[in-house]
Amino acid sequence: MPFDYATRLKKIPPYLFVEIDDKVRKKRQEGIDIIDFGIGDPDIPTPSPIVEEVKRQLDDPANHRYPSSGGEPDVRRAVAEWYHRRFNVEVDPDGEVAILIGSKEGIANICRAFVNPGEKVLCPDPGYPVYSQGGTLLCDAIPVKVPLHPDKGFLPDLDALPSDAKMLYLNYPNNPTGAIAPKDFLWKASTWCVETDTILCYDNAYSEMTFDDYTAPSILECCQGTGAIEFGSLSKTFNMTGYRIGYAVGDANLISGLRKVKSQIDSGTSMFVQRALIKALGMYKGAEKPDLVKQNIKVYQDRRDVLVKGLRGLGFKIDPPKGTFYLWLKVDGSSMEFADRMLSVGVVCTPGLGFGEFGDGYVRFATTQPVERIEEAIERMRKVL
Ligand SMILES: Cc1ncc(COP(=O)(O)O)c(C=O)c1O
Numbered sequence: 001m002p003f004d005y006a007t008r009l010k011k012i013p014p015y016l017f018v019e020i021d022d023k024v025r026k027k028r029q030e031g032i033d034i035i036d037f038g039i040g041d042p043d044i045p046t047p048s049p050i051v052e053e054v055k056r057q058l059d060d061p062a063n064h065r066y067p068s069s070g071g072e073p074d075v076r077r078a079v080a081e082w083y084h085r086r087f088n089v090e091v092d093p094d095g096e097v098a099i100l101i102g103s104k105e106g107i108a109n110i111c112r113a114f115v116n117p118g119e120k121v122l123c124p125d126p127g128y129p130v131y132s133q134g135g136t137l138l139c140d141a142i143p144v145k146v147p148l149h150p151d152k153g154f155l156p157d158l159d160a161l162p163s164d165a166k167m168l169y170l171n172y173p174n175n176p177t178g179a180i181a182p183k184d185f186l187w188k189a190s191t192w193c194v195e196t197d198t199i200l201c202y203d204n205a206y207s208e209m210t211f212d213d214y215t216a217p218s219i220l221e222c223c224q225g226t227g228a229i230e231f232g233s234l235s236k237t238f239n240m241t242g243y244r245i246g247y248a249v250g251d252a253n254l255i256s257g258l259r260k261v262k263s264q265i266d267s268g269t270s271m272f273v274q275r276a277l278i279k280a281l282g283m284y285k286g287a288e289k290p291d292l293v294k295q296n297i298k299v300y301q302d303r304r305d306v307l308v309k310g311l312r313g314l315g316f317k318i319d320p321p322k323g324t325f326y327l328w329l330k331v332d333g334s335s336m337e338f339a340d341r342m343l344s345v346g347v348v349c350t351p352g353l354g355f356g357e358f359g360d361g362y363v364r365f366a367t368t369q370p371v372e373r374i375e376e377a378i379e380r381m382r383k384v385l
Pocket residue numbers: 040101102103104105107128171174175203205232233234235241245246
């Protein structure tokens with residue numbers, strides 16, 4: 001008899017994305033050419049100056065040893081200096097910064113540090129599944145859905161939130177909707193959290209993946225300074241998902257709890273990767289994105305425009321999102337049925353249901369395909385619509 005999973009693990013719903021992967025694999029086996037807009041994993045390589053820096057750091061034996069789990073002091077300093085240049089926010093690199101093995105790790109571990117079994121955690125729906133699952137459920141806590149409606153710009157209704165929760169996750173620019181949050185909303189949200197004694201976890205993994213004239217703020221620009229922690233990442237800004245490096249910045253008490261959990265579980269991201277962060281964020285000379293990031297974002301912006309134009313040509317109503325590389329498309333009927341129909345012509349999109357019950361009726365496209373493939377996908381979709 002195989003061992004039974006722990007009760008908390010059994011509460012994690014079957015991973016919809018695994019089911020989709022299986023379907024896609026079968027199609028590939030049937031010889032169908034797949035155009036995959038499914039996973040938010042950049043198809044573009046990491047910019048060569050950063051790859052070269054990782055190689056250089058790898059050559060230094062000092063970087064072969066155990067890192068400290070909360071991040072090396074010079075790397076934390078680089079994050080603090082970047083916050084100053086990019087957001088005009090002052091943070092103490094020793095007490096208010098942690099280096100993460102990708103932001104996902106911190107987003108999950110922050111629950112382990114502060115949420116007790118049975119306590120409520122407010123999780124956006126639709127939303128990145130780690131808030132409710134890897135974070136909340138794996139701590140035996142209770143995820144409470146925070147509906148994000150299109151008529152409210154996919155911002156939660158703060159007045160409707162229960163005031164007895166331990167923690168609130170927010171994420172703008174938003175996965176999966178591509179929505180952005182105005183600063184006055186962020187001020188209201190952070191004030192609400194202080195008044196209700198709720199920890200604010202702000203997921204800013206897409207802070208640099210913004211388009212047109214839009215620049216995303218940090219939550220630390222929009223709060224009194226206590227009770228909020230922000231998660232960021234090099235994954236999308238520099239096409240570095242595979243390196244596993246992110247950071248948490250904010251309230252010293254929240255950072256120290258997170259670092260304490262990490263010290264018991266992991267030994268940090270490898271030092272040669274951590275030190276590449278110094279090079280990457282060092283490219284910012286001020287608040288403005290450096291050329292290398294601008295070029296990267298331009299690729300996603302062009303793809304976004306081609307996909308939006310193509311979808312509009314197919315009769316869909318969709319506005320180009322100001323942030324993230326996702327397009328959140330309203331479809332008729334169930335999102336699963338729509339995604340299956342697209343898969344029949346080799347086009348993979350993610351059913352909105354995978355991001356929560358309020359995601360049904362939508363599908364998500366990640367623009368991780370070159371323009372020619374996007375155009376081809378539109379032609380294939382035309383055949384089944
Ligand atoms: C909203 C959001 N937050 C966090 C992450 C985690 O990114 P990473 O762990 O690579 O920093 C992702 C990844 O797709 C995401 O979509």
